[in-house]
Structure formats: C-alpha cells, structure tokens
Amino acid sequence: MSLTLAIVGRPNVGKSTLFNRLVGKRLALVDDQPGVTRDLREGEGRLGDLRFTVIDTAGLEDATDDSLQGRMRRLTERAVDMADVCLFMIDARVGLTPTDEMFAEILRKRSKHVILAANKAEGAAADAGVLEAYNLGLGEPIRLSGEHGEGMTDLYAALMPLADAMEEKQPEDVPQTDIDLDEDGETEGEAPVITADKPLQVAVVGRPNAGKSTLINKILGEDRLLTGPEAGITRDAISLKLDWGGTPMRIFDTAGMRKKAKVQEKLEKLSVSDGLRAVKFAEVVVVLLDAAIPFEQQDLRIADLAEREGRAVVIAVNKWDVEDNKQEKLRELKTSFERLLPQLRGAPLVTVSAKTGRGLERLRDAILRAHDVWNRRVPTAALNRWLTAMLEQHPPPAPQGRRIKLRYMTQAKTRPPGFVVMCSHPDKMPESYSRYLVNGLREDFDMPGTPIRLTLRGQGDKNPYKGRRKKNAGALAKHLKGKA
Structure with a gap:
C-alpha cells in the first residue's frame, strides 16, 4: 500500500462508519454516543482498484491538558503527522461549528x-x-x-491522483487490524511456521485497569495505545503487528471485561463482545492479572473462557514492580493458580511490569512455549503403548458387571490437541476416568497448560458371527424336515 489516509473530525461525525465501509468489515465500534473511538485503528482500505491504509481516529476535542480528551487529541495529532492524506469530516446536517474551523486551521498547518x-x-x-x-x-x-x-466515486477521484504521485514510495510496515486468521489450523499436519504473512496471533485480556494497553506499548517500544489511570479506556479490540525478538506477532489489545451483571450500557457490551471475538481468533491468550488483587472471580472466568475456546493460555501477573515481598507473593500465586484453575494446570505463570518492562522476555518465551505445546502431535504408536500402560495401571470401570474396553487411540487434530479413543459403551464412561486419561496425556507427553480434547467413540458390536448359529440351526432343521 502506497497511501495512508487518516479520517479526522469532531466526535460523532461518522468517522468509524466510513472506516468500516472502506475496509469492508465491521471492525470499528459504531454507536450514536459521541466519543466511542479512542485508540487509532488501522486497516486495509479499498476503493475500486485503489488500495491504501486507512486510520480511524478519535474525535478531535478542544483539550490540550493531560485529561483523557487531551491524550486522545495528541494520539489523533500523531495520526495526522504520520498520514499522507487527511480526510477531514464534518457533519453536513449540523453544519459548520467553531470547533470545525479551529481544527481546519490545525490541519492546514500539519497535514x-x-x-x-x-x-x-x-x-x-x-x-x-x-x-x-x-x-x-x-x-x-x-x-x-x-x-x-x-459519494465513494468522488472520494476515489480525489484520492487517485495522490496515490499515483506516491506510487514510487516504499510501503512501511505498519500495524494492522484486519483479522484474517486462517482457521484451517485444526487439520492434520505439522505445526505451522510463523511468518510475516501469518504471524502468531496473541490476545491480551483481563479486567479493566490491569495494564493491558501499557504492557503492549512497552512491547512496541512506543506509546501507540491510549493509556491512563482511568479504568475502561480501551473500547475497541485493537491489533498491532510487530516483530518481537525475531518472531512476527499480531497482538490484540482488548477492552477490560467486568462481571456480566455490571455491564449494562450498550457500548460496554459492544466492547466486551469485540474482546471475546479477539479471543476466538487468537492462538495464544495472555490473561493479565493485577498483582495487588490476583485471581479475582472475573479473572477466573476469563481464563476459563480462553480454555473453553481451546486457546493456549499464559497467565501474566502485572505491576510486579510495586511488590515488596516478591518470593512469598510468588509462592501464594502458584498455590492459588493450581487450586483455582486446575483445568490449566501447568500453564505458564509469568510476573511482569508493564511500567518498567521487566519480565517481557520471560513473557515472550512463555507465549512461544505455549504455542508450541498447542501445536504438539503425538505418534499413534506411542499413544497406544501409553494407553496399554494406563489401562494396566488403572483399569476402566465395569458398570453393571461389564467392563468398558478401550481398544485404540489416535490424535485427531492439534490446536488444541484432540484425541479419539475407540471403546465399548462410551456413554457409560465416568468423567473421572476421562480426567485420569487427560492428566496422563498432559504429564507423559509434556503438554502442560494447553486445553486437551478427549473424545470417546463407540465401535458398536462388530462380531460377524453373532446370530449365525441360530440361523444355521434353523436352516438345517428345515432341510431335514423336507427330506422326511
């Protein structure tokens, strides 16, 4: 893409609506309430044969202090400086306002x-x-x-000459927000190679004010996302593409997720829904906790959600720089983790400080390790040898006096690892024995923390001789009666 277009204007003039139309997807949240957009959202815009980067910005406010509106304005001004073209929007139904005139003067000087x-x-x-x-x-x-x-034809006519003039300019590696996750990862085959075209998808989730945006800014090395002491600043699920220590990644910053009973406003419901969508598209989910109040009920729900969606999970404890007794606190965290999240037993637990940047290398290593386990494949021969040993160690139950027979096992998929066991009477297999097998898989094949799916499938009664004796006896009796 040789052209970068920033859409700017007052709040509620329709910037996000136009952004969604240009990218061809409903990526940006849209609501009648002014000031919905706060962060910069980028996507690949299309108008006819014209391809360009389009940036949706926060509404320009008449504020220059360190308030939330002032920080939003500085972020928008940064987008103006980095864009090749600014599309300045006004509301034709409201007409021209003094704020429009003031910002037109700013754009005339900066763009x-x-x-x-x-x-x-x-x-x-x-x-x-x-x-x-x-x-x-x-x-x-x-x-x-x-x-x-x-009016899209008129917009195309205005952009085309500018695009032609910039045709020789080399495109920059800018953050991307299009979610183009290839969902064929659940088929058989080797683990996919992480490349710039198919980066590792990572979603950072957690309660409001846990420090998600601050953490991602520290990873990027720049203040790309809006941050501050206020809870609930992030509304959209913003994705940013970067190369983190030689590994191409796309990191999703999501809105803080409160308890469902507390989410009353339509806008917050949209924000949470956008965050849940990012979890579904991610490969690794980083659940960010606040070191001061870790493992709150909502933290447990968020981690359980990621596990139920079948994503690799990494638990990161933020604000570690303000902890005094770190060793004792770490022991408490590990004990609480094992007790409260047994379904994620063995998942990486990393302490970080988004403010100072300490622990970020450990976090990166934990993400790559969780992704590797999530893609792990076990040979069928090794699985069946393991199954035989597990059956000898602890035979399956015998409901109504008939022992359940486990005959064969294979791995059906990865991402997350899924296994199929052929057995008799799968409907009578107790949940405790399934957990016994899953925990054995996790321990013996080095798959800590990742979700494991175990499916029991019945073979039916395949005895080819069943009923033949009775049938042959009847035929013989009939033959002898005919002779008599």
Whole structure:
C-alpha cells in the first residue's frame, strides 16, 4: 500500500462508519454516543482498484491538558503527522461549528494533503451544511454518506491522483487490524511456521485497569495505545503487528471485561463482545492479572473462557514492580493458580511490569512455549503403548458387571490437541476416568497448560458371527424336515 489516509473530525461525525465501509468489515465500534473511538485503528482500505491504509481516529476535542480528551487529541495529532492524506469530516446536517474551523486551521498547518468531506449528506437537509463547508478554505467538499455508501466515486477521484504521485514510495510496515486468521489450523499436519504473512496471533485480556494497553506499548517500544489511570479506556479490540525478538506477532489489545451483571450500557457490551471475538481468533491468550488483587472471580472466568475456546493460555501477573515481598507473593500465586484453575494446570505463570518492562522476555518465551505445546502431535504408536500402560495401571470401570474396553487411540487434530479413543459403551464412561486419561496425556507427553480434547467413540458390536448359529440351526432343521 502506497497511501495512508487518516479520517479526522469532531466526535460523532461518522468517522468509524466510513472506516468500516472502506475496509469492508465491521471492525470499528459504531454507536450514536459521541466519543466511542479512542485508540487509532488501522486497516486495509479499498476503493475500486485503489488500495491504501486507512486510520480511524478519535474525535478531535478542544483539550490540550493531560485529561483523557487531551491524550486522545495528541494520539489523533500523531495520526495526522504520520498520514499522507487527511480526510477531514464534518457533519453536513449540523453544519459548520467553531470547533470545525479551529481544527481546519490545525490541519492546514500539519497535514500534507487535506480532503474535505461533508458526511451524512444524503437528502436536501444537508445542502446548507455542504455550502457552509466552503468557508473552511479547504477546497470543494465531497458529499458523503458513510452509512449508505454515497459519494465513494468522488472520494476515489480525489484520492487517485495522490496515490499515483506516491506510487514510487516504499510501503512501511505498519500495524494492522484486519483479522484474517486462517482457521484451517485444526487439520492434520505439522505445526505451522510463523511468518510475516501469518504471524502468531496473541490476545491480551483481563479486567479493566490491569495494564493491558501499557504492557503492549512497552512491547512496541512506543506509546501507540491510549493509556491512563482511568479504568475502561480501551473500547475497541485493537491489533498491532510487530516483530518481537525475531518472531512476527499480531497482538490484540482488548477492552477490560467486568462481571456480566455490571455491564449494562450498550457500548460496554459492544466492547466486551469485540474482546471475546479477539479471543476466538487468537492462538495464544495472555490473561493479565493485577498483582495487588490476583485471581479475582472475573479473572477466573476469563481464563476459563480462553480454555473453553481451546486457546493456549499464559497467565501474566502485572505491576510486579510495586511488590515488596516478591518470593512469598510468588509462592501464594502458584498455590492459588493450581487450586483455582486446575483445568490449566501447568500453564505458564509469568510476573511482569508493564511500567518498567521487566519480565517481557520471560513473557515472550512463555507465549512461544505455549504455542508450541498447542501445536504438539503425538505418534499413534506411542499413544497406544501409553494407553496399554494406563489401562494396566488403572483399569476402566465395569458398570453393571461389564467392563468398558478401550481398544485404540489416535490424535485427531492439534490446536488444541484432540484425541479419539475407540471403546465399548462410551456413554457409560465416568468423567473421572476421562480426567485420569487427560492428566496422563498432559504429564507423559509434556503438554502442560494447553486445553486437551478427549473424545470417546463407540465401535458398536462388530462380531460377524453373532446370530449365525441360530440361523444355521434353523436352516438345517428345515432341510431335514423336507427330506422326511
């Protein structure tokens, strides 16, 4: 992509709606409430044969202090500086406002190329606002409707000459937000190779104010995501592509997940839903805890969710720099982890400090190790030798006097590891014996922490001679009676 387009404007003028239309996906959250977007979201935009990077920005606010609005404005100004073209949007139905005029002056000084767009311009009610836009001195405004797709041809005509002029410019390796996860990872074969085209997908999840955005900023080495002392700053699930220690990764920053009963507002429901979607698309899920209050009920729910989705899980304890008695605290954490999350027994537990950056190398190693275990495949011969030993050590139960026979075992898939056991009466197998087999797999084949799926499948009664004796006896009797 040779062109970077930043969509800027006041809150609630329709920037995210247009962003979704340009990328062809509903990536950005959209709501009638102003100020929904807070972080920079990037995606691959398409208009006809034109391909470009499009950046959705937070609404420009008249604030320059260290408040949340001031930090959002600085992040948007950064997007303006890095973009080749700025699409300055106004609301044609509201008309020109003093804030629009102030930001038009800022863009005129900071941006290389500015395209003026009057959004929500469908119908005659927007005519007056479109005419007022000429007063900004940014040229002829483009009449757009991001919601209904009107004016895309005019936008293409405005962008095409700029794209042609920048054709010789080399594209930069920018963060990406398109979620294009290849879901064929559950088929047989070797573990996929992590490449720049197919990076390792990592989602960072946790309760509000656990430090997820701060941690990702420290990994990136720049303040790319909006952070602050306020809880619940992140709303969208923002993904960032980077090379972390030689490993291409795409890291998803998600909104903090509170208890379901406390999530009442529609916008927070959308944010949590976006975070859950990121978990489903991830390969490794990092559950970030606050060292001061680890393993709260909500932390356990989030970790259990990742396990039920079949993702590799890494537990990271943040804010470790403020702990005084680290050794005693670490022992308590490990004890609580084993007691409260037995389904993730053996999963990596890493202490980090998003503020100072300590522990990030250990976190990276834990992510790669969890991903390797998640992709592990065990040969069928080794599995059946192991199954024989497990049966001799602890035979299966015999409900109603008939012992359940386990005949054959194979690994059906990876990501996460899934095993199939052919047996008699699978419906009568107690859950405790299935856990015995799963725990044995985890320990004997070095698969700590990763979700393991065990399926019991019945073979039916395949005895080819069943009923033949009675049938042959009847035929013989009939033959002898005929002779008599």
